[in-house]
Amino acid sequence: MIDSAEMVKKVFTQKSGRIETNKGEAFYNTLFNQAKSRLKTLRAQEPLKEIDLIDIIDSEGINRRDFMKWVSATTATLMLPPMFAPLVAEATELMNRVPVIWIELQDCAGNSEALLRSAAPTVDDLLFDVLSLEYQETLQAAAGHDADKQLEEAVEHFKGQYLLFVEGAIPMANNGQFGTIGASGETFHDHLIRMANDSAAVVAVGTCATFGGIPAAAPNPTGAVGVMDLVKGKPIVNIPACPANPANMVGVILHYVLTGQIPELDSLLRPKFAFGYRIHDNCERRAHFDAGEFVEEWGDEGAKNNFCLYKVGCKGPMTFNNCSIVRYNEGTNWPIGVGRGCIGCSEPDFWDKYAYERPMADANIKAPTGGVEKTVDEFGLGLLTATTVGIGVHAIASAVAGKKSDEGEE
Amino acid sequence: MKTIDLVERIEGEAKLSCSWKNGVICDASIDFLNFRGFEYILKGKSPLDALVYTPRICGICGQAHLKASVEALEDIYKNLNEPLTLTPKSLLLREIGLNIEIIDSHIKWFYMFIMPDIVKLQNSDLGIYTPLKGSRWLEASKTASETIKGLALIGGQWPHTSYMIPGGVMSDPTLLELTSIQNYMDYAIRFFENSISGVDFDTYLSFSNIKDLDLLKGDLEYFKNIAITNSLQKLGTSHDRFISLASSSLFDEGIIRQRTAYKIDLGKIKESSEHTFSLNKEENNSSKTTWSKSVSYNNSFFETGPLSRALISKESNRKFIKELHKQYNDSAMVRVLARMDELAHLLESTKNLISKVDISEESFIKPKYSLKDIENGQGKAVVEACRGSLYHNVIIQNGKIKNYDVITPTVWNLGPKNKNENGVAQEAIIGSPNIEIAKIILRSFDVCSVCTTH
Numbered sequence: 111m112i113d114s115a116e117m118v119k120k121v122f123t124q125k126s127g128r129i130e131t132n133k134g135e136a137f138y139n140t141l142f143n144q145a146k147s148r149l150k151t152l153r154a155q156e157p158l159k160e161i162d163l164i165d166i167i168d169s170e171g172i173n174r175r176d177f178m179k180w181v182s183a184t185t186a187t188l189m190l191p192p193m194f195a196p197l198v199a200e201a202t203e204l205m206n207r208v209p210v211i212w213i214e215l216q217d218c219a220g221n222s223e224a225l226l227r228s229a230a231p232t233v234d235d236l237l238f239d240v241l242s243l244e245y246q247e248t249l250q251a252a253a254g255h256d257a258d259k260q261l262e263e264a265v266e267h268f269k270g271q272y273l274l275f276v277e278g279a280i281p282m283a284n285n286g287q288f289g290t291i292g293a294s295g296e297t298f299h300d301h302l303i304r305m306a307n308d309s310a311a312v313v314a315v316g317t318c319a320t321f322g323g324i325p326a327a328a329p330n331p332t333g334a335v336g337v338m339d340l341v342k343g344k345p346i347v348n349i350p351a352c353p354a355n356p357a358n359m360v361g362v363i364l365h366y367v368l369t370g371q372i373p374e375l376d377s378l379l380r381p382k383f384a385f386g387y388r389i390h391d392n393c394e395r396r397a398h399f400d401a402g403e404f405v406e407e408w409g410d411e412g413a414k415n416n417f418c419l420y421k422v423g424c425k426g427p428m429t430f431n432n433c434s435i436v437r438y439n440e441g442t443n444w445p446i447g448v449g450r451g452c453i454g455c456s457e458p459d460f461w462d463k464y465a466y467e468r469p470m471a472d473a474n475i476k477a478p479t480g481g482v483e484k485t486v487d488e489f490g491l492g493l494l495t496a497t498t499v500g501i502g503v504h505a506i507a508s509a510v511a512g513k514k515s516d517e518g519e520e
Numbered sequence: 521m522k523t524i525d526l527v528e529r530i531e532g533e534a535k536l537s538c539s540w541k542n543g544v545i546c547d548a549s550i551d552f553l554n555f556r557g558f559e560y561i562l563k564g565k566s567p568l569d570a571l572v573y574t575p576r577i578c579g580i581c582g583q584a585h586l587k588a589s590v591e592a593l594e595d596i597y598k599n600l601n602e603p604l605t606l607t608p609k610s611l612l613l614r615e616i617g618l619n620i621e622i623i624d625s626h627i628k629w630f631y632m633f634i635m636p637d638i639v640k641l642q643n644s645d646l647g648i649y650t651p652l653k654g655s656r657w658l659e660a661s662k663t664a665s666e667t668i669k670g671l672a673l674i675g676g677q678w679p680h681t682s683y684m685i686p687g688g689v690m691s692d693p694t695l696l697e698l699t700s701i702q703n704y705m706d707y708a709i710r711f712f713e714n715s716i717s718g719v720d721f722d723t724y725l726s727f728s729n730i731k732d733l734d735l736l737k738g739d740l741e742y743f744k745n746i747a748i749t750n751s752l753q754k755l756g757t758s759h760d761r762f763i764s765l766a767s768s769s770l771f772d773e774g775i776i777r778q779r780t781a782y783k784i785d786l787g788k789i790k791e792s793s794e795h796t797f798s799l800n801k802e803e804n805n806s807s808k809t810t811w812s813k814s815v816s817y818n819n820s821f822f823e824t825g826p827l828s829r830a831l832i833s834k835e836s837n838r839k840f841i842k843e844l845h846k847q848y849n850d851s852a853m854v855r856v857l858a859r860m861d862e863l864a865h866l867l868e869s870t871k872n873l874i875s876k877v878d879i880s881e882e883s884f885i886k887p888k889y890s891l892k893d894i895e896n897g898q899g900k901a902v903v904e905a906c907r908g909s910l911y912h913n914v915i916i917q918n919g920k921i922k923n924y925d926v927i928t929p930t931v932w933n934l935g936p937k938n939k940n941e942n943g944v945a946q947e948a949i950i951g952s953p954n955i956e957i958a959k960i961i962l963r964s965f966d967v968c969s970v971c972t973t974h
Binding site: 214216217218219220221222223224226227243246247248249250251253254255257258281284287288289290291292293295323324325327328329330331332334352353407408409413414437438439440442443444445446447448449450453455461 | 524525526527528529531532533535553554555556557558560561564572573576577578579580582628632636637640646650651652661664665668669672673674675676677678679680681682683685687688690691692799801882883884885886959970
């Protein structure tokens with residue numbers, strides 16, 4: 111029986127130690143040189159869009175110091191040492207060399223909405239002007255048959271080069287008839303496979319695209335699954351959370367521009383730079399947890415004093431994500447900031463396991479204190495080989511996802 | 521002749537099938553082909569779980585679903601003669617949160633969904649309205665992003681915020697945060713003045729006459745001119761019947777069927793699945809064409825949304841839109857102007873609500889017992905969301921959800937026809953001279969396919 115604060119403290123204050131934040135000088139020097147030559151190659155390429163970041167910064171009157179601040183924050187988010195900051199700045203400028211196609215399947219457009227609110231000097235200038243977003247059905251001008259045509263042209267033109275962002279789950283029941291797209295009535299499944307086949311890598315954005323999300327909640331009436339259950343033979347990056355944090359979307363793109371590869375992933379194919387530690391590890395209320403000061407119920411004295419939300423069901427101790435650092439809406443706030451407690455939305459099955467009326471002591475879940483990533487780390491795979499990791503760990507990831515993660519390690 | 525077209529940029533995709541006669545659309549069917557099954561998923565779940573699930577029906581109007589869910593759960597206590605006590609502060613914070621979401625949605629709707637299509641009627645170069653790079657598009661996107669930060673301050677994040685629970689709200693904003701929210705509202709007001717209406721905010725709010733239409737400058741003037749050139753002040757009329765299910769500081773409940781009645785009987789709402797696909801493949805046949813149901817009040821279809829709310833509002837409120845309606849009926853142009861007019865009134869009224877929050881009050885008062893301990897209970901709630909009236913109905917048995925029914929605004933407006941009459945948007949589209957106009961009429965309802973099918 112885990113009921114004493116002491117026991118709980120012991121479990122959750124263990125060092126999570128699941129990510130090496132310092133890989134040593136030699137590693138970074140090699141990476142630095144590789145990134146440098148990658149950027150040189152990119153710069154030699156024709157931009158997909160004739161837009162110059164520096165011009166934008168000047169014409170829009172964005173403070174260059176603010177831009178550099180953003181660059182250092184992003185460099186840190188990507189877990190790179192400060193010497194990479196100039197390269198990250200340059201990579202931002204070269205985002206227009208990497209085409210992005212964004213498709214929406216069984217979704218609510220929540221991640222598209224989040225993208226609109228990305229943290230950047232201003233997202234509009236950086237992401238929309240510089241990023242070559244070749245197709246995004248919610249945001250683009252074209253609709254209907256024009257949109258169909260634009261998508262086909264983008265796929266044809268950028269064959270093998272584009273990053274495919276996928277938002278939404280894929281309904282597999284009834285031969286996929288719960289979701290079709292376009293005039294031909296192509297099923298989401300067929301559409302996804304077709305788009306993925308010609309991509310350089312697939313990025314699943316949000317918990318629906320990664321683990322099936324709410325549509326996959328019991329009894330999963332439409333047979334919803336995530337991208338990694340269907341797409342084979344392509345590097346896949348999962349950016350779960352509901353909605354996914356736009357900072358992590360930008361991070362994955364920048365990493366790809368910088369290195370030509372997807373970032374290092376954990377066993378659930380999540381980038382370690384974003385999902386390498388728990389909400390709990392960096393929570394602003396952590397000191398209260400350590401001091402044994404808890405909110406017992408909403409509205410009590412503890413709530414008024416911003417005490418720890420663990421006892422009202424916060425899932426921060428078993429949720430891997432960087433929202434305690436990055437926050438939402440350009441750093442404005444995050445759920446724990448208003449006393450709500452984390453619902454674990456970046457974890458598989460959060461919808462059925464982590465909702466409100468289940469304070470942790472009563473819940474059928476245990477904290478993954480040992481860390482599932484150990485399996486990946488044992489391969490000794492570094493950042494630069496991550497593309498192969500994406501494919502290599504896929505089988506493992508699917509097995510883990512299928513096994514349900516309520517079997518956390520002791 | 522028959523044609524099939526698609527409409528996107530609407531939180532999903534709609535299929536528009538039209539029959540043509542003498543160059544005019546004589547019949548239309550609006551079909552939604554994507555489905556997730558929220559009502560099935562909610563069965564058997566703990567009641568409070570609804571607060572996590574239903575906001576995720578939609579990435580744009582999650583607040584409205586959250587508010588409907590929490591109020592439906594609170595209605596269960598009321599029906600068991602144990603009504604919960606809510607402080608004015610918690611009620612205010614709920615309404616402020618919902619209003620900010622509607623403000624955000626209206627701004628984005630106009631610039632991301634309406635303007636690109638409208639400008640295209642006149643000009644192949646969208647100029648400052650070009651999605652993702654036109655200066656006005658970016659300005660609008662920035663304004664919406666700034667405004668929604670006000671909601672993040674009381675809700676924690678946006679989209680998908682869950683800060684309301686039976687008994688109140690979890691958040692406890694400081695005076696500084698409330699001041700910041702006021703500042704975000706002011707930011708949007710400046711945008712409304714400088715870009716949207718081109719006139720001083722108070723002057724705009726005093727508009728009460730059809731002639732005031734001529735005073736519009738800015739993007740609304742540009743919109744109005746293109747609309748009139750393309751006869752959108754005449755096209756897009758439907759049944760001219762309106763419904764608004766919920767009251768708030770700005771809205772009143774009621775229906776208009778020739779005259780206004782300020783009383784709603786929720787028992788007269790009927791959902792039909794006549795044309796709706798069944799989960800069981802065997803039951804589907806050629807009359808089943810969409811995942812949307814249809815919904816009627818007292819056996820008739822009613823339009824819901826900002827135009828309905830403006831027309832149903834009491835006394836001399838919203839006179840500008842009432843006058844426009846007298847002149848131009850429920851046309852596409854009036855529908856668009858009603859939504860933008862609502863934006864101005866919401867900004868004003870939300871500022872006022874924020875100033876009323878007394879931070880010394882409690883945010884939450886704990887219910888005497890948990891929903892888990894309720895053997896049998898039922899609760900209903902209605903909320904005015906961005907796109908119109910939202911209705912949640914929950915039945916609890918042995919502490920679990922036995923049944924959860926959601927009727928979204930888009931089901932009122934975009935549901936398929938029944939034996940007696942055409943659906944609201946379907947009726948509006950019939951008579952369109954070309955597909956571009958038909959699509960704009962469809963958009964004038966602020967389509968949301970994920971809400972429609974949920």
